[in-house]
Amino acid sequence: MAEDLTKTHWDAIVIGTGMGGGTIGRSLSEADLRVLFLEKGHAGYRTEANSIDVGVWDPAARSVRGMWPDPVRAHVDGVTRTTFAPVGSGVGGSSVFYAATLERGEPHDLNHSNTRPHPTGGWPVTYADLQPHYDAAEAMYGIKGEVDPLSDIPCPQLAPPPPPGAGDAAIMDRLRDKGLHPYRLHAAVRYVEGCAECFGRKCPKPCKMDGRSAGVEPALATGNAVLLDKCDVTRLEADASRITGVVAQREGVEMVFTADRVILSAGALSSPRLLMASKSEAWPQGLANASGLVGRNLMFHLNEMFALWPGRDARFDGPSKSVGFRDLYYRDGQRLGMVQAMGIDAKYGEIVYYMKGALERSRIGKWRVAQELVRIPAAIAAKVLGGAKV
Numbered sequence: 001m002a003e004d005l006t007k008t009h010w011d012a013i014v015i016g017t018g019m020g021g022g023t024i025g026r027s028l029s030e031a032d033l034r035v036l037f038l039e040k041g042h043a044g045y046r047t048e049a050n051s052i053d054v055g056v057w058d059p060a061a062r063s064v065r066g067m068w069p070d071p072v073r074a075h076v077d078g079v080t081r082t083t084f085a086p087v088g089s090g091v092g093g094s095s096v097f098y099a100a101t102l103e104r105g106e107p108h109d110l111n112h113s114n115t116r117p118h119p120t121g122g123w124p125v126t127y128a129d130l131q132p133h134y135d136a137a138e139a140m141y142g143i144k145g146e147v148d149p150l151s152d153i154p155c156p157q158l159a160p161p162p163p164p165g166a167g168d169a170a171i172m173d174r175l176r177d178k179g180l181h182p183y184r185l186h187a188a189v190r191y192v193e194g195c196a197e198c199f200g201r202k203c204p205k206p207c208k209m210d211g212r213s214a215g216v217e218p219a220l221a222t223g224n225a226v227l228l229d230k231c232d233v234t235r236l237e238a239d240a241s242r243i244t245g246v247v248a249q250r251e252g253v254e255m256v257f258t259a260d261r262v263i264l265s266a267g268a269l270s271s272p273r274l275l276m277a278s279k280s281e282a283w284p285q286g287l288a289n290a291s292g293l294v295g296r297n298l299m300f301h302l303n304e305m306f307a308l309w310p311g312r313d314a315r316f317d318g319p320s321k322s323v324g325f326r327d328l329y330y331r332d333g334q335r336l337g338m339v340q341a342m343g344i345d346a347k348y349g350e351i352v353y354y355m356k357g358a359l360e361r362s363r364i365g366k367w368r369v370a371q372e373l374v375r376i377p378a379a380i381a382a383k384v385l386g387g388a389k390v
Contacts, residue, residue: 002253002255003255005257008036009258009260010036010258012028012033012034013038013259013262014028014037015038015233015262015263015266015274016038016039016093016265016266016267017090017093017211017227017265018088018093018095018265019094020265021215021216022210022212023137023140023211023214023215024263025037025215025216025225026140026214026218026219029220033224035224036226037216037219037226039230040089040230040233041063041088041091041093041229042064042230043227043229044090046206047204048066048202048204049198049202049203050201051097051200052086052097053065053067054084057084063090066089066090066091067084067088071085072269087267091211091212091216092210092211092215092216093211093267095212096203096210096212097200097202098199099199099321099342100188100208100210101187101188101340102143102187102188103185103186103324104134104155105127106151107126108330110125110126111123111126135155138155138158138186141188142209143155143186143187144158144160144161144162144184144187145184145185145186146161146183146184148181148183148325148326149183150181150329155186161184161322165322168322168323168341171341172323174308180325181325183324185322185323185341189207189209190207190208191207192205192207197321199321231249232248232249233247233248233274234247234254235277236274236287237256237278238278238280238283240282244258245257246259272295273295275287275288275295276289276295302337306339321342321343323340323341324340324341325338326338348379348382351378351381355374355378356371359374
């Protein structure tokens with residue numbers, strides 16, 4: 001019974017079972033600590049293979065499939081939009097839908113130096129402080145890939161990947177011909193027999209390493225961890241120095257759990273929301289929010305998408321998301337980031353969709369005839385250039 005779990009004082013309570021929660025929960029349970037996972041979504045089943053579908057709008061149907069049940073309202077650049085965010089809600093969180101690419105950062109992402117100054121003056125921790133944890137994470141998630149030719153950072157746990165498909169091999173050859181330095185992306189995939197490289201959807205096998213397969217399930221196997229799903233944490237009770245209780249709702253019943261340690265790992269949206277909901281006399285602006293900055297300065301990824309045509313003879317006859325390069329990661333004093341394949345086909349339909357979206361943002365975007373005319377260059381591109389990859 002779920003109520004019985006409130007009678008135990010746990011060594012640790014982990015709120016959220018995504019990549020962060022699953023990882024730390026496994027580490028704590030393997031250290032012989034008693035761990036309670038509290039998950040808002042459903043436990044689901046290992047055999048599921050669905051992806052996040054924005055066309056499913058019913059909250060119950062979304063929750064059962066591991067998707068965040070409710071739409072998210074965002075106010076960006078003076079415009080308010082309501083949409084279903086690509087966020088998971090279930091054991092494994094969003095990580096069960098991710099594309100399994102787990103790349104290390106570089107020292108200058110954290111460290112400040114005269115040759116590569118950090119925009120904030122550097123983090124409170126250095127790359128050297130985190131390197132042992134990077135090594136441990138690579139081992140836990142079974143990372144496979146190639147060392148970046150431009151890097152001298154050791155990756156002792158990195159295992160060799162299987163050979164790339166013909167299409168990706170052709171793309172890498174063309175990139176090298178242009179003077180770039182591509183390599184196989186670092187993927188958290190076991191490549192078990194029959195591996196379908198479930199990138200962007202749930203994996204029905206313990207093959208893709210995510211918060212569930214690499215975190216929660218091994219934690220439960222130790223016998224030291226317990227999972228309580230459909231458990232919506234509503235607030236944290238705390239005095240001036242520590243959390244004294246975790247308040248949650250499950251099937252209409254309010255429960256309070258206690259532990260020596262509480263790990264809040266509910267994601268970039270829900271973690272600050274929960275802190276702000278946990279107001280008290282000691283924390284009038286919300287728990288740990290004396291600065292007033294909790295929930296602010298949320299950073300969105302800045303993405304640019306490119307379609308590459310390696311040639312009409314290149315064959316893409318299977319999953320294709322294995323190419324990356326860092327030639328632009330830090331260039332001429334600017335941090336431009338890395339380029340990595342998404343494994344998405346760029347054919348006629350995708351080209352039309354992208355061009356219509358770009359046109360809608362222009363001054364003639366409302367002209368219906370202009371919207372239809374984009375089909376012509378899209379058809380020509382698809383015919384002349386053949387298939388491409390994003």
